[in-house]
Amino acid sequence: MNHWIIAPVLLPMVAGALLLVLESTGLDAKRYVSVVATAALIPVALGLMGIAAAGEQQIYYVGDWPAPFGIVLVLDRLSGLMLLLTSILATASLLYSVGGDDTKGADFHALFQFQLLGINGAFLTGDLFNLFVFFEILLIASYCLIIHGGGPARTRAAMHFVVLNLVGSSVFLIALGVVYGTLGTLNMADAAARVASLDADSRGLVRAAGLLLLLVFGLKAALLPLGFWLPSSYRSATAAVACLFAIMTKVGVYAILRVHVLIFADPVYGGFSLEAWLLPLALATIVLGTIGALAASELRATVSYLVVVSVGTLLAAVGLSSREALAAALFYLVHSTLVTGGLFLLADLIGRQRGEAAARLDRSRAVYQPALLGTMFFVAAVAVSGLPPLSGFAAKLYILQAAQASAAVPWVWGTVLVSGLFVIVSLSRAGTAIFWRTEDTRGEARPVRGMEALSTCGLLAGALFLMVFGARALDYTEATAEQLLDRSGYVDAVLANDSVSTPASMKE
Amino acid sequence: MEAVFSVVIGVLVACGVYLILRARTFPVVLGLTLISYGVNVFLFVSGGLVADSAPLALPEITVHPDPLPQALVLTAIVIGFGMTAYAIVLALKANGEFESDRVDGEREG
Numbered sequence: 001m002n003h004w005i006i007a008p009v010l011l012p013m014v015a016g017a018l019l020l021v022l023e024s025t026g027l028d029a030k031r032y033v034s035v036v037a038t039a040a041l042i043p044v045a046l047g048l049m050g051i052a053a054a055g056e057q058q059i060y061y062v063g064d065w066p067a068p069f070g071i072v073l074v075l076d077r078l079s080g081l082m083l084l085l086t087s088i089l090a091t092a093s094l095l096y097s098v099g100g101d102d103t104k105g106a107d108f109h110a111l112f113q114f115q116l117l118g119i120n121g122a123f124l125t126g127d128l129f130n131l132f133v134f135f136e137i138l139l140i141a142s143y144c145l146i147i148h149g150g151g152p153a154r155t156r157a158a159m160h161f162v163v164l165n166l167v168g169s170s171v172f173l174i175a176l177g178v179v180y181g182t183l184g185t186l187n188m189a190d191a192a193a194r195v196a197s198l199d200a201d202s203r204g205l206v207r208a209a210g211l212l213l214l215l216v217f218g219l220k221a222a223l224l225p226l227g228f229w230l231p232s233s234y235r236s237a238t239a240a241v242a243c244l245f246a247i248m249t250k251v252g253v254y255a256i257l258r259v260h261v262l263i264f265a266d267p268v269y270g271g272f273s274l275e276a277w278l279l280p281l282a283l284a285t286i287v288l289g290t291i292g293a294l295a296a297s298e299l300r301a302t303v304s305y306l307v308v309v310s311v312g313t314l315l316a317a318v319g320l321s322s323r324e325a326l327a328a329a330l331f332y333l334v335h336s337t338l339v340t341g342g343l344f345l346l347a348d349l350i351g352r353q354r355g356e357a358a359a360r361l362d363r364s365r366a367v368y369q370p371a372l373l374g375t376m377f378f379v380a381a382v383a384v385s386g387l388p389p390l391s392g393f394a395a396k397l398y399i400l401q402a403a404q405a406s407a408a409v410p411w412v413w414g415t416v417l418v419s420g421l422f423v424i425v426s427l428s429r430a431g432t433a434i435f436w437r438t439e440d441t442r443g444e445a446r447p448v449r450g451m452e453a454l455s456t457c458g459l460l461a462g463a464l465f466l467m468v469f470g471a472r473a474l475d476y477t478e479a480t481a482e483q484l485l486d487r488s489g490y491v492d493a494v495l496a497n498d499s500v501s502t503p504a505s506m507k508e
Numbered sequence: 509m510e511a512v513f514s515v516v517i518g519v520l521v522a523c524g525v526y527l528i529l530r531a532r533t534f535p536v537v538l539g540l541t542l543i544s545y546g547v548n549v550f551l552f553v554s555g556g557l558v559a560d561s562a563p564l565a566l567p568e569i570t571v572h573p574d575p576l577p578q579a580l581v582l583t584a585i586v587i588g589f590g591m592t593a594y595a596i597v598l599a600l601k602a603n604g605e606f607e608s609d610r611v612d613g614e615r616e617g
Binding site: 129133136140143144147152155156158159160162163166167169170173174176177178180181186 | 528533536540543544547548550551554555556576577580583584587588590591594595598599601602605606611612613
């Protein structure tokens with residue numbers, strides 16, 4: 001049993017607790033602890049991803065209790081990838097926040113660590129109830145982070161965010177109750193094994209539970225018609241928080257990939273077809289996000305709607321649920337998380353230099369550093385709208401290719417391509433308003449600090465990096481998709497209890 | 509027994525939904541609490557109902573209730589309590605900032 005598997009959960013937990021103790025000491029000490037703890041997640045995640053890449057699921061039996069009785073953490077290719085992505089995004093947004101965002105409210109660093117604890121835990125756990133607990137941890141931290149900095153706009157957004165998610169949590173619990181009542185287990189592997197031997201009477205109940213879970217995860221992922229909270233929350237959140245939240249919608253997508261592909265995949269045995277349920281909603285999400293991006297009057301709102309578009313594109317690919325489509329979806333997931341995270345930081349940098357106009361798309365003073373910010377905006381716009389030569393182009397191409405095998409190909413192609421065109425229109429409108437149609441005076445002399453430039457460029461460089469190493473990245477995501485669809489492999493690995501040292505008398 | 513439980517859960521959740529749709533912070537918090545009560549009772553009985561038996565797996569008791577839902581519901585109660593506390597503080601903050609108890613922060617017209 002490899003104890004490093006639990007490190008991505010323990011490290012932020014210990015760091016978060018330590019940061020609460022350090023509350024009375026200076027800001028520098030807190031920043032130091034927080035940055036070191038977050039940056040340390042990158043080598044840990046890289047190591048874990050290396051282990052997972054070998055192809056076998058690594059199971060961590062918490063407390064050495066055998067599955068399905070104890071809680072298990074499962075490290076496979078998908079969770080390794082998500083852990084690495086989280087650690088990179090978190091490090092970038094934390095480095096950005098050290099520029100001053102972290103002083104706008106209390107306990108930023110501790111909350112940030114607890115948020116990471118919840119996200120990493122959700123990616124690792126192999127137990128449905130444990131997934132609920134980690135969801136709650138990341139939610140309570142996000143409730144606090146979303147009002148970080150204060151102000152009426154944030155309070156209003158947080159009110160909606162909190163109430164919606166509390167209702168979502170209740171629905172989650174109802175679904176878990178139904179799963180436990182019918183399948184008699186909450187261990188994902190055990191549930192997947194038992195669903196096949198379900199009697200005909202219970203299949204409807206299990207299907208209902210699966211759809212309730214889709215509702216909950218869809219709410220987290222901001223799938224239409226559950227995604228209306230996202231634009232107002234993300235556009236009003238502090239930049240570093242909004243950047244970290246780029247992974248939050250992906251937690252919902254991850255949960256759909258994990259739970260629905262594993263347990264609720266077979267329509268015969270209480271499952272349902274993702275293509276019938278998820279695909280139409282995902283395409284509608286793309287349409288809504290595109291209309292929002294076109295109508296937005298502020299750059300941060302535009303970026304928020306681009307997150308909605310990316311969620312729609314991602315879930316459309318998940319909805320196709322073939323091996324190629326899942327591989328393309330995972331590639332797009334990495335790309336869109338890094339680029340939208342970078343765009344939130346960039347929007348803040350731009351807004352800060354324009355004085356009162358902030359990031360509003362109207363005629364105002366020019367930014368203080370037009371060349372630097374203009375170049376960054378151009379690169380980000382190319383990446384996010386899916387133009388060559390950056391990774392957005394490759395990601396969308398893979399998704400379109402994967403859609404060819406489906407009957408819904410005209411819908412997918414039409415929506416994704418037309419939406420791409422309108423995203424380009426909305427971004428060029430934003431770029432024109434901010435950088436070209438300006439008054440003669442320069443904006444506020446608040447030049448970009450080194451750390452802020454580094455974190456923003458680092459995230460945007462991800463798009464270039466993904467393109468250069470595209471073949472290797474795609475190899476990995478294809479292997480991940482294959483592992484995801486190999487349900488019996490997952491079930492066998494978890495229930496084998498290979499590395500449990502419990503006495504034989506207890507195992508019976 | 510099952511009928512009583514299902515009616516109780518149904519009434520709790522229905523009242524909760526009604527209160528949340530009032531869209532004013534205090535009823536919304538009450539509604540969330542009622543829904544979580546309903547959900548907790550639902551979780552509690554998800555392992556099946558057993559009447560007239562001790563809640564323990566003792567050797568002389570042949571039919572005993574499932575202990576796992578009890579552990580689950582305990583966790584859910586604790587989490588729900590924390591979340592409700594946060595929602596109340598947030599509602600107070602919103603009330604102070606907007607001088608309105610509507611969840612969208614608008615004043616009465």
